[in-house]
Amino acid sequence: MNIAAAQSGGPTCAINASLAGIFTAASKCPDIDKIYGSVNGIEGIINDELVDLRTIIRTNEDLELLKLTPSTVLGSCRYKLPENDEEIYGKIVQTFEKNKIDMFFYIGGNDSMDTVMKLSEYFKKNNIDIKVIGVPKTIDNDLMCTDHTPGFGSAAKYVAATIQEISRDSSVYSVKSVTIVEIMGRDAGWLAASTCVLKANDENAPHLIYLPEAPFSVERFLEDVRRMLGEHKAVIIAVSEGLKLSDGEYAAEGFQSGANDSFGHKYLSGIGKCLENIVRDEIGCKVRSIELNVMQRCASHIASKTDIDESVRIGEEAVKAAISGQTGKMMAFKRISDRPYFTEIVTVDAGDVANKEKLFPKEWINNQGNNVTPQALDYFLPLIQGELNILMKNGLPVQFKIPNWF
Amino acid sequence: MNIAAAQSGGPTCAINASLAGIFTAASKCPDIDKIYGSVNGIEGIINDELVDLRTIIRTNEDLELLKLTPSTVLGSCRYKLPENDEEIYGKIVQTFEKNKIDMFFYIGGNDSMDTVMKLSEYFKKNNIDIKVIGVPKTIDNDLMCTDHTPGFGSAAKYVAATIQEISRDSSVYSVKSVTIVEIMGRDAGWLAASTCVLKANDENAPHLIYLPEAPFSVERFLEDVRRMLGEHKAVIIAVSEGLKLSDGEYAAEGFQSGANDSFGHKYLSGIGKCLENIVRDEIGCKVRSIELNVMQRCASHIASKTDIDESVRIGEEAVKAAISGQTGKMMAFKRISDRPYFTEIVTVDAGDVANKEKLFPKEWINNQGNNVTPQALDYFLPLIQGELNILMKNGLPVQFKIPNWF
Numbered sequence: 182m183n184i185a186a187a188q189s190g191g192p193t194c195a196i197n198a199s200l201a202g203i204f205t206a207a208s209k210c211p212d213i214d215k216i217y218g219s220v221n222g223i224e225g226i227i228n229d230e231l232v233d234l235r236t237i238i239r240t241n242e243d244l245e246l247l248k249l250t251p252s253t254v255l256g257s258c259r260y261k262l263p264e265n266d267e268e269i270y271g272k273i274v275q276t277f278e279k280n281k282i283d284m285f286f287y288i289g290g291n292d293s294m295d296t297v298m299k300l301s302e303y304f305k306k307n308n309i310d311i312k313v314i315g316v317p318k319t320i321d322n323d324l325m326c327t328d329h330t331p332g333f334g335s336a337a338k339y340v341a342a343t344i345q346e347i348s349r350d351s352s353v354y355s356v357k358s359v360t361i362v363e364i365m366g367r368d369a370g371w372l373a374a375s376t377c378v379l380k381a382n383d384e385n386a387p388h389l390i391y392l393p394e395a396p397f398s399v400e401r402f403l404e405d406v407r408r409m410l411g412e413h414k415a416v417i418i419a420v421s422e423g424l425k426l427s428d429g430e431y432a433a434e435g436f437q438s439g440a441n442d443s444f445g446h447k448y449l450s451g452i453g454k455c456l457e458n459i460v461r462d463e464i465g466c467k468v469r470s471i472e473l474n475v476m477q478r479c480a481s482h483i484a485s486k487t488d489i490d491e492s493v494r495i496g497e498e499a500v501k502a503a504i505s506g507q508t509g510k511m512m513a514f515k516r517i518s519d520r521p522y523f524t525e526i527v528t529v530d531a532g533d534v535a536n537k538e539k540l541f542p543k544e545w546i547n548n549q550g551n552n553v554t555p556q557a558l559d560y561f562l563p564l565i566q567g568e569l570n571i572l573m574k575n576g577l578p579v580q581f582k583i584p585n586w587f
Numbered sequence: 588m589n590i591a592a593a594q595s596g597g598p599t600c601a602i603n604a605s606l607a608g609i610f611t612a613a614s615k616c617p618d619i620d621k622i623y624g625s626v627n628g629i630e631g632i633i634n635d636e637l638v639d640l641r642t643i644i645r646t647n648e649d650l651e652l653l654k655l656t657p658s659t660v661l662g663s664c665r666y667k668l669p670e671n672d673e674e675i676y677g678k679i680v681q682t683f684e685k686n687k688i689d690m691f692f693y694i695g696g697n698d699s700m701d702t703v704m705k706l707s708e709y710f711k712k713n714n715i716d717i718k719v720i721g722v723p724k725t726i727d728n729d730l731m732c733t734d735h736t737p738g739f740g741s742a743a744k745y746v747a748a749t750i751q752e753i754s755r756d757s758s759v760y761s762v763k764s765v766t767i768v769e770i771m772g773r774d775a776g777w778l779a780a781s782t783c784v785l786k787a788n789d790e791n792a793p794h795l796i797y798l799p800e801a802p803f804s805v806e807r808f809l810e811d812v813r814r815m816l817g818e819h820k821a822v823i824i825a826v827s828e829g830l831k832l833s834d835g836e837y838a839a840e841g842f843q844s845g846a847n848d849s850f851g852h853k854y855l856s857g858i859g860k861c862l863e864n865i866v867r868d869e870i871g872c873k874v875r876s877i878e879l880n881v882m883q884r885c886a887s888h889i890a891s892k893t894d895i896d897e898s899v900r901i902g903e904e905a906v907k908a909a910i911s912g913q914t915g916k917m918m919a920f921k922r923i924s925d926r927p928y929f930t931e932i933v934t935v936d937a938g939d940v941a942n943k944e945k946l947f948p949k950e951w952i953n954n955q956g957n958n959v960t961p962q963a964l965d966y967f968l969p970l971i972q973g974e975l976n977i978l979m980k981n982g983l984p985v986q987f988k989i990p991n992w993f
Contacts, residue, residue: 192756221761252755259760342888342983349658349986350598350885354665355627381981474877479756482748482889485982565982575787576891576971577748580755 182212184500185231185282187219188253189260189289189296190319193332194481195492197581198248199288199316200255202496204234205244210504217280222258223287223296227269229276237583246581248489249571251479253288254581262296270303277311284312284503288496290319290330294511295535301509312503315511315531316496320478322371323538326529327513331495332478334488334564337375339480340364340473341565344376344417347471348386352415358467359406359416359460362387363453365477366421370394370541372477373421375561377553386417394541395550396427399446402456403463405551410466424452482578486567491524498526522563588618590906591637591688593625594659595666595695595702596725599738600887601898603987604654605694605722606661608902610640611650616910623686628664629693629702633675635682643989652987654895655977657885659694660987668702676709683717690718690909694902696725696736700917701941707915718909721917721937722902726884728777729944732935733919737901738884740894740970743781745886746770746879747971750782750823753877754792758821764873765812765822765866768793769859771883772827776800776947778883779827781967783959792823800947801956802833805852808862809869811957816872830858888984892973897930904932928969 186203188196200218207213216234219225232255238244247254263269277285285300287293297315304311317324320336344362351360364373370392379386388409391397409416424432433452446459453470460468495512502510510528517523545557572579592609594602606624613619622640625631638661644650653660669675683691691706693699703721710717723730726742750768757766770779776798785792794815797803815822830838839858852865859876866874901918908916916934923929951963978985 192759224761250755251752253759256761257759338982343882343886345983345986346657346885346887347881349656350881353594353598353659353663355630355662378981379983382983382985469881471880471882472878475753475756475875476749476877476882479752480749481752562981567982568979573974575784575968576744576973577751577785577788579788580751 182283183215183217183281184213184284184286185217185219185226185280186286186288187222187225188255188257189222189287189293190257191478192252192257193318193320193478194251194335194484195332195488196253196288196318197250198489198492199318199331199496201244201248202493203286203316203500204238205493206497206500210500215280217282218255221256222260222289223262224258224260225255226276226285227272229279231276231280243581246572246579248493249481249484249569249578250581251481254583261292262299264299273300274309282311284314286314286316286499286503288316288318290317290321291324291534291536291538294531297511297531298509298535301531304508312506312508314499314503314507315534316499317511317513318492320372321366321369323369323540325534325537325539326511328516328524329514329564331488331492333371334485335481336372336477337378337561338485338565339483340372340477341376341378342483343473344386344419345379345384348384348415348417351417356467357410357414358469359410359418361418361420361453361456361460361468361470363420363422363451363470363472365473366393367423368393368538368540370421373419374541374545374553374557376419377558378561378565380558381562385413387419388413388416389418389551390553391418391420391424391551392541392546393421393423393425394543395546397424397432398427399459401550403459405549406460406464410464420452420456422452482571484569485565486569487564489569495526502528519559519563522566588689589621589623589687590619590690590692591623591625591632591686592692592694593628593631594661594663595628595693595699596663597884598658598663599724599726599884600657600741600890601738601894602659602694602724603656604895604898605724605737605902607650607654608899609692609722609906610644611899612903612906616906621686623688624661627662628666628695629668630664630666631661632682632691633678635685637682637686649987652978652985654899655887655890655975655984656987657887660989665698667698668705670705679706680715688717690720692720692722692905692909694722694724696723696727697730697940697942697944700937703917703937704915704941707937710914718912718914720905720909720913721940722905723917723919724898726778727772727775729775729946731940731943731945732917734922734930735920735970737894737898739777740891741887742778742883743784743967744891744971745889746778746883747782747784748889749879750792750825751785751790754790754821754823757823762873763816763820764875765816765824767824767826767859767862767866767874767876769826769828769857769876769878771879772799773829774799774944774946776827779825780947780951780959780963782825783964784967784971786964787968791819793825794819794822795824795957796959797824797826797830797957798947798952799827799829799831800949801952803830803838804833805865807956809865811955812866812870816870826858826862828858888977890975891971892975893928893970895975901932908934925965925969928972
């Protein structure tokens with residue numbers, strides 16, 4: 182029996198850790214012969230581009246490095262499987278049959294779970310005995326049916342540690358200042374909300390948190406900033422890139438039309454830069470915006486040990502689930518308790534996750550819509566705990582690379 | 588006898604380490620009674636705003652945390668001492684005499700060394716026996732008369748580690764892409780050049796490095812990028828924020844007038860975004876620009892142990908130099924050898940550093956003006972070595988804070 186694994190969607194620090202988990206569990210299983218990796222997600226299955234993972238993960242050191250290497254070592258894709266396309270499904274079946282693959286593991290987000298659902302249904306309908314299991318990942322933490330997602334904890338740890346450093350940096354001069362930090366999250370504000378973890382270490386920053394789940398008003402924003410400037414020398418603001426206006430339009434897009442508020446602001450940029458310009462124009466104080474950009478999804482040098490360990494474990498459990506005969510499922514975390522932090526790994530229907538989004542709970546947003554409640558802190562804090570023992574060489578983290586690939 | 592120390596200019600990861608060094612050496616000296624910190628650089632001396640550092644650095648743990656906390660715990664300033672202003676100099680003398688301060692240590696860049704020079708000359712001229720010693724710091728590494736500057740090694744380590752992660756992140760999809768990373772350095776390209784350290788770990792990224800010291804041409808840039816796209820899937824480019832055109836004008840400013848190249852590009856933004864737009868317009872491939880922003884000067888969670896240890900040591904040596912009767916000097920590193928890396932700490936005239944800039948050597952730039960030579964790698968590599976044992980609490984670095992200050 183052979184198996185195959187693939188990685189899909191945007192990079193995180195933990196996708197390779199889940200691949201390492203799948204590899205480890207499969208290696209321990211005497212019934213499994215070849216462990217294939219599919220190049221660039223499901224596209225590698227469609228095009229029969231597979232690599233024998235045992236030829237690239239050759240030592241324990243390789244495996245350990247893989248766990249700590251961000252992004253996707255097998256490449257990724259944004260390909261969405263069509264509903265009815267016999268040619269595509271035919272190619273997929275051909276690759277699986279030709280390579281004697283009985284189990285397929287797809288590490289990805291809600292689009293990938295759509296693939297898991299469609300493939301497993303197609304196989305069932307056509308009496309093909311191939312098990313398909315999804316392994317979640319996304320720094321957005323927006324997948325249904327799981328307490329949280331692999332990759333999120335590491336992103337949250339990087340963002341919080343960085344905001345703490347930005348807070349130190351911004352408070353050196355005697356003049357008052359505002360610093361706006363734009364954080365990934367197009368529709369769900371989990372990552373921006375997670376910056377509340379700094380409260381656990383008695384940090385005041387971020388003083389304000391704005392999420393897509395709370396309709397954004399420029400007028401209220403300016404009131405909030407003015408009030409905070411009265412209380413603090415350096416005001417730090419965490420904003421989700423996907424802030425929305427009360428009519429549901431993305432605020433950054435609203436600013437491009439200039440028709441979103443009573444000031445008529447018109448800016449062609451991301452939300453951080455828009456808000457920087459608004460603070461400059463309306464308040465006139467020193468202001469800066471910072472986009473954390475792709476670093477928030479790939480800063481593995483400060484990954485959360487909890488996140489990486491769980492990501493390995495959920496990959497291992499995926500293999501066990503497939504061996505036990507399950508298919509069309511996504512592996513998921515079920516939280517048993519916050520303190521001590523304890524989770525179980527369970528299976529849920531991929532169809533309940535596919536194409537859906539789990540938003541940040543409205544009841545964890547404060548009444549003013551400019552911060553989160555203590556419940557959110559209890560939820561986030563366990564996910565960023567622990568540091569990894571990162572192998573350094575010449576002063577830099579050593580990462581896993583497939584020779585001649587990059 | 589009392590002493591005072593102050594911090595000036597832009598934040599780095601190592602300014603507090605040098606303050607800790609001054610504090611440690613002074614604490615060991617039985618002749619020194621009070622160790623004052625001046626709030627917001629020389630402004631605190633002018634306005635008699637001093638804190639007794641023994642009341643805020645109370646334990647060994649405080650001292651260790653201070654070494655690992657970025658930015659300036661005493662605040663900073665951009666104040667430049669006037670040439671002849673008896674009122675200002677009178678206030679300074681008053682503060683020093685009132686508080687019985689016989690030695691003043693100023694941690695800063697070339698503007699601060701101007702203050703060190705002017706103050707020491709004023710004291711000599713007026714027969715006032717107060718010793719003034721400068722302690723260098725800047726992530727720009729552009730101070731004369733010293734092999735390198737405290738703060739630079741940590742910035743270089745963060746930037747290189749981040750570019751390695753960005754390189755992993757950018758290579759996941761099958762489409763070709765260009766990623767432009769904008770790095771601090773208005774006139775001197777040391778920090779962008781230092782990204783060559785990744786070569787020591789067999790990384791291809793960054794594939795191209797552009798510095799203010801090599802005149803920038805859009806035509807040659809596009810040729811370089813096209814050639815690299817032929818060889819690599821994901822091209823990573825390190826650019827100094829202060830790229831200059833052949834007439835010496837800042838390239839980003841040139842793009843604002845639209846008159847800087849044969850294409851007539853006109854963009855209102857930093858150089859990274861300008862080059863992103865040019866690549867999109869002229870080559871049409873997937874392209875992204877990333878500004879590392881203030882993180883490059885405050886990311887103490889991945890500080891260089893060599894940098895922090897040296898920054899403490901140079902602060903300690905500053906106290907010894909003042910005690911031995913020196914004044915008007917800046918402490919400096921003199922490199923004895925690259926491998927094994929060994930430096931001596933010496934004193935140089937602050938006047939030889941004040942208001943000057945040390946540019947990246949032209950002979951370390953390759954003939955094409957798009958990368959650096961192996962000599963640069965030998966120079967940079969020792970400066971990023973070693974990691975610090977950072978105290979973590981609740982999954983985040985613990986930092987030194989003065990209660991009620993921030």
